[in-house]
Amino acid sequence: MLLESSLPSALVDGQRPVWLLLLAAIIYWQWRSYRQLSHFKGPFWARFTNLWMYQKVSGKTQYRDLYNVILQYGDLARIAPNQLVTGDIDMLHRMSAARSNYTRSQIYAGNTLMPETHNTFSMVDEPAHTKRRAVIAAGYTGKETEELESKVNQQIAQFLNLIRTKYISTDTDVRPLDLARKCGYFTLDTITNLSFSSPWGFLVEDKDLGNWFALVGWQFKIVTTMQSIPWLLNIVTTPWAGRLMAKFQDPSRGAASLVARTTQNVQARFATKNPGEKMDMMGSFIRHGITETEAASEAILAVIAGSDTTASAIRSTLLYILTNPRVYRKLQDEIDATAVPSGSIISDAQSKTLPYLQAVIREGARIVPPTAATFAKVAPKGGDTVNGRFIPGGTQICISILAVLREKQVFGEDVEMFRPERWITDAERFKGMEKNLNMIWGYGRYQCLGKDLAWMELRFISRYVLFFTCLLISLLKNFDFQIINPSHPWKSENYGLWLQKNMFVKATLRR
Numbered sequence: 001m002l003l004e005s006s007l008p009s010a011l012v013d014g015q016r017p018v019w020l021l022l023l024a025a026i027i028y029w030q031w032r033s034y035r036q037l038s039h040f041k042g043p044f045w046a047r048f049t050n051l052w053m054y055q056k057v058s059g060k061t062q063y064r065d066l067y068n069v070i071l072q073y074g075d076l077a078r079i080a081p082n083q084l085v086t087g088d089i090d091m092l093h094r095m096s097a098a099r100s101n102y103t104r105s106q107i108y109a110g111n112t113l114m115p116e117t118h119n120t121f122s123m124v125d126e127p128a129h130t131k132r133r134a135v136i137a138a139g140y141t142g143k144e145t146e147e148l149e150s151k152v153n154q155q156i157a158q159f160l161n162l163i164r165t166k167y168i169s170t171d172t173d174v175r176p177l178d179l180a181r182k183c184g185y186f187t188l189d190t191i192t193n194l195s196f197s198s199p200w201g202f203l204v205e206d207k208d209l210g211n212w213f214a215l216v217g218w219q220f221k222i223v224t225t226m227q228s229i230p231w232l233l234n235i236v237t238t239p240w241a242g243r244l245m246a247k248f249q250d251p252s253r254g255a256a257s258l259v260a261r262t263t264q265n266v267q268a269r270f271a272t273k274n275p276g277e278k279m280d281m282m283g284s285f286i287r288h289g290i291t292e293t294e295a296a297s298e299a300i301l302a303v304i305a306g307s308d309t310t311a312s313a314i315r316s317t318l319l320y321i322l323t324n325p326r327v328y329r330k331l332q333d334e335i336d337a338t339a340v341p342s343g344s345i346i347s348d349a350q351s352k353t354l355p356y357l358q359a360v361i362r363e364g365a366r367i368v369p370p371t372a373a374t375f376a377k378v379a380p381k382g383g384d385t386v387n388g389r390f391i392p393g394g395t396q397i398c399i400s401i402l403a404v405l406r407e408k409q410v411f412g413e414d415v416e417m418f419r420p421e422r423w424i425t426d427a428e429r430f431k432g433m434e435k436n437l438n439m440i441w442g443y444g445r446y447q448c449l450g451k452d453l454a455w456m457e458l459r460f461i462s463r464y465v466l467f468f469t470c471l472l473i474s475l476l477k478n479f480d481f482q483i484i485n486p487s488h489p490w491k492s493e494n495y496g497l498w499l500q501k502n503m504f505v506k507a508t509l510r511r
């Protein structure tokens, strides 16, 4: 009696069978979704609900939680009713290889940056993705970019100039320098210089133009949150939802300001007599047949993907150098002993005289992967059998890059420690570590297109190392840095991409 009176009236009148049927359907659906991956272990709640993943995303530590799940339950652990996680390099190759029958998951659709226009990174339609990749690939190799090195150098010079003119401290006058923010300015100016032959001027103005850095945190959060809840993702990635959201955005602030500015740059280019004439990334896209709308969406992707990842890599590496006096001293000694004019491009031969710097850069990318998103792929229709276990078709498989970069058999027992010396080893061991490290770029047909630009092999030294090397050499050669607050050196949160801020240092002149 009491129970009946506390139930909704629909349950106690004539509609009771309908409600019971609905309840039975829900229980059956839950049971079925639990059953399909019940032979994979994982956290208890993750077997029944996506809220486990949502909670980890909101906790801003998903990248580490997924690694811990693998440590506890083994590889191919279950992290949601329809999701597994892997840190096994063979599995990663299997899913992304050129002829793999795995596909991208719907999560990628959340990377749409303009309503109704997909970019390479948001395309879930495989043939469309392959076609678009072919159009833009040449622009990303850097081979069609005139004066690539000098464009990077211009920005390094600008960065050094900013520190020299505004942020040099003395014993009596401390001028805190937020390296996190300035590295972001540097990479945004560099990528816009490479894309449009004209940097946007964050460094010159020393200003967060369009409030990008101020607002990026909650914007990352919205994207990753909806990516962790499939039904929400399906709604927000529909064209009408995209149009609706665009209406509420202020084009002078945050991501919308980046979109507006990039679109203006692209429109200006298409308004010229010969839009494909300039030898920069945009010129290359146009020469390879891209339309104006497609060009805008690809340029926005290049600006966001190309700036944030690289800035994170530079910040993290710098933080680990500055907080490890032994490494800092050894590196500075190596740089001082090398006759490289500050800010200039080092030759292949010179690069070989800087083995420790290369080790530091590799170890920096290993200890804090520049991006730690899940990049989930989907098992083929008929399913797949991996190491004797059947993965039903449609299962999403996420990547734990941290598991790849913390593999003890490959990197040694001290995987949690920043120790560049591990890279100075025999060729065989180095090859194994490099194979794992290379996974920071993804693999095969989905691999990062900016890799060549960022880490292009110039035999021994890569262009990423070049990009990076020149900046690190210049910074460490010219200045001494001291973390201002060693107990809170920076604020770092992970939303797949990193949100790193407040990395205040005291910079003093060395020469």
Ligand code: HEM
Pocket: 096, 120, 121, 122, 133, 191, 301, 302, 305, 306, 307, 309, 310, 313, 370, 371, 375, 439, 440, 441, 442, 443, 445, 446, 447, 448, 449, 450, 451, 453, 454
């Ligand atoms: C340290 C720097 C960087 C890292 C670690 C990195 C990593 C990645 C990863 C892991 C992916 C996704 C792979 C997958 O879907 O499985 C990706 C995609 C992509 N990255 Fe990067 N990236 C970096 C820098 C850059 C730069 C500098 C640019 C542009 C100039 C760039 C442009 C792209 C593009 C366009 C894609 C989409 C490729 C596709 O969808 O086919 N990235 N990157």
